[in-house]
Amino acid sequence: MTTIHDVAKRAGVSAKTVSRVMNDHASVTTKTRDKVREAMAALGYQPSAVARHFRAQGASAVGVLMGDPSGGYHTRTHHALLLACLETGRHLTVELFDGPVVGWHERIRAFIEDGGIREVILLPPECDFGPLKALMRELDVRCVLISPTTPDPNFPAIAMDDRAAAREVVEHLFSLGHTRIGHIAGHPDHAASTHRRNGFFEAYAAAGLPRPAPELIVGGEFTFKTGLDAAKLLLDIDEPPTAIFAANDDMAAATCMEAQRRGLRIPDDLSVVGFDDAPIAGVIWPTLTTIRQPFEPMALRALQTFAAWNSSDSGVRPSPFLAQHTLVVRESTGPARKRPPGQSATGKPG
Numbered sequence: 001m002t003t004i005h006d007v008a009k010r011a012g013v014s015a016k017t018v019s020r021v022m023n024d025h026a027s028v029t030t031k032t033r034d035k036v037r038e039a040m041a042a043l044g045y046q047p048s049a050v051a052r053h054f055r056a057q058g059a060s061a062v063g064v065l066m067g068d069p070s071g072g073y074h075t076r077t078h079h080a081l082l083l084a085c086l087e088t089g090r091h092l093t094v095e096l097f098d099g100p101v102v103g104w105h106e107r108i109r110a111f112i113e114d115g116g117i118r119e120v121i122l123l124p125p126e127c128d129f130g131p132l133k134a135l136m137r138e139l140d141v142r143c144v145l146i147s148p149t150t151p152d153p154n155f156p157a158i159a160m161d162d163r164a165a166a167r168e169v170v171e172h173l174f175s176l177g178h179t180r181i182g183h184i185a186g187h188p189d190h191a192a193s194t195h196r197r198n199g200f201f202e203a204y205a206a207a208g209l210p211r212p213a214p215e216l217i218v219g220g221e222f223t224f225k226t227g228l229d230a231a232k233l234l235l236d237i238d239e240p241p242t243a244i245f246a247a248n249d250d251m252a253a254a255t256c257m258e259a260q261r262r263g264l265r266i267p268d269d270l271s272v273v274g275f276d277d278a279p280i281a282g283v284i285w286p287t288l289t290t291i292r293q294p295f296e297p298m299a300l301r302a303l304q305t306f307a308a309w310n311s312s313d314s315g316v317r318p319s320p321f322l323a324q325h326t327l328v329v330r331e332s333t334g335p336a337r338k339r340p341p342g343q344s345a346t347g348k349p350g
Contacts, residue, residue, distance in 0.1 A: 002045045004087045005296060011039035015083050015296055022086070062090050062303065063117040063141075065097040065108070065126050072250050072278025073222070073293075077123060077146070080299035088303045093117060097126055105135065112139050119306045121146060125189045127157075142309060144302045149191030156305050157320045158298050162192050165291045165325040166199025166245070167206070169273050172289070172327060173243045174207060177336035178271060181212065182234040182241035184251050187221045196247045196275065216241055220251050227251025231258040235270075242270065242336045249274035249281045252288055256332065267334030277328055286331035294323045 008015045013032060020028050021036040028036075039045075064081060066074050078094070085092045095111045097104070111117070120143045126132055127145040136143050137154060145157040173181055183200050186193030197217070204211055218233050220226040227246055231254055234241060246252035252274030259270050266272055266286055274281055277292035301321050 002043045003300060004045075004083065005300065006043055007036065007039045007045050010043060011035045016079075019083060019086055060090055061093050061115060061117050061119075062306070063112065063115065063120040064092060064094045065120065065122060065132075066094060067097050067099065067123075067126060072280055073248065073276050074123065076276065076278055076293070076295045077299065080295035081121065081302075083296055084299040084303045087300060088307070090303060097132075099129070100131065105131075108132070108135060109139065112136075112141055118142060119144075121302050122148075122155075124148070124192060125187070128189075128191060142306060144305050146298065146302065147192060149194075151320060156309070158301050158305070158323060159320070160293055160298070160323045160325050162195035163199035163202065165275070165327075166196040167203040168325075168327050169245050169275070169291060170200055170203030171207075172329065172333065173245070173271060173273065174203070176243075176271065176333060178241075178243040179209060179336075180216070180239070180241045180243075182216045182218065182244040183212070184218050184220045184227055184230040184234070184244065184246040184255065186247035186251075188219065190222070193222075193247055200245060220247065222248045222250060224250045224254045227254030228258055231255040235259065235262060235264075240270075243272070243333070244270065245273045245275075247275055249276050249278040249288060249290055252290070252332075253280050253284050256284060256286075256288070266332055268337060271333040271336070273333060281328075281330070289330045289333040290328055292326040292328045294325065298323045 004015050004018050008018045011018065013036060017028065017032060018036055021033050062085065064078070066078070081092055093115050095108070097108065112120070118141060120136060120141050122132070122143055123146045127148040133143065133152065133154065143155045145152060145155050147159045148157050151157060170181060183197065185197050201211055215237050216234070218230040220230045227250060230251065231244065234244060235258065244255050246255055252272050255272050256266055259266055259272070264270050272288065274288045274290040277290045281288040281290045301323070305321070
């Protein structure tokens with residue numbers, strides 16, 4: 001079945017632009033509008049027919065529980081889900097979930113029952129919270145898990161290989177001559193943090209290099225503030241790294257800010273890499289080298305999973321799906337610069 005992403009690829013535009021054409025948005029130029037409509041015609045794409053097909057498979061409302069809707073990852077995921085809902089004729093219903101605080105059980109039960117929601121998408125770290133998944137089973141709600149720590153026999157999962165992506169980041173830095181690389185890890189409760197850290201270590205092992213010193217691994221929580229604090233720790237050590245790989249783009253952007261505050265030039269004095277390709281990655285200066293998560297395909301796959309699940313005569317849940325990442329090389333990475341003997345990254349005697 002032709003999707004909005006197929007149309008976007010053929011027209012050479014984003015899925016968001018296709019959405020705007022479908023909704024007669026005034027900001028789209030005539031030339032772009034014509035290209036999109038030509039692509040739709042060539043591919044035989046009929047949005048209403050697609051929506052009717054998916055609506056026939058089950059409920060029209062899809063619930064999403066978000067723990068931090070302000071973060072770059074959740075922002076991109078939310079937008080991707082909105083596009084997928086437009087594609088499939090569904091509606092997205094979002095509820096804030098702050099973890100096991102007092103009253104969470106009753107509040108989520110009301111969200112499900114009052115909203116008539118039969119399908120829910122669980123993002124990290126909620127996808128790993130056992131009591132929440134137990135409640136979904138009690139309420140007979142079908143769930144698709146996005147990037148869970150481990151497979152759950154009750155729910156299908158959609159994930160990306162974070163370890164392989166992290167290895168690719170480090171191999172990119174190796175190719176530029178960096179070997180003393182710092183890592184700002186993500187939130188300890190998120191499986192992605194562990195996978196990305198393990199991929200960081202695996203790249204060193206594969207290259208036959210010793211594991212980085214413990215002082216080069218600093219914890220963060222996927223927020224700009226924790227990234228800023230971690231960058232300060234890394235840049236304050238006697239022999240600071242020549243490159244820093246942060247577990248997400250918010251922390252990488254914070255690293256860039258702290259480095260520039262110290263008078264360091266990126267990437268001449270310090271290379272920085274993030275993860276996710278959140279909106280901030282393309283607008284800060286210099287633009288950020290990062291791993292692009294396939295947010296839109298993963299979101300669409302989640303809704304397609306519900307449709308396949310609903311149409312299955314056997315009731316067997318769909319199999320897991322592994323999405324493909326992309327390393328996006330931008331301006332924040334460059335060759336490692338050799339420093340004069342006894343001089344640190346700040347230019348001061350070491």
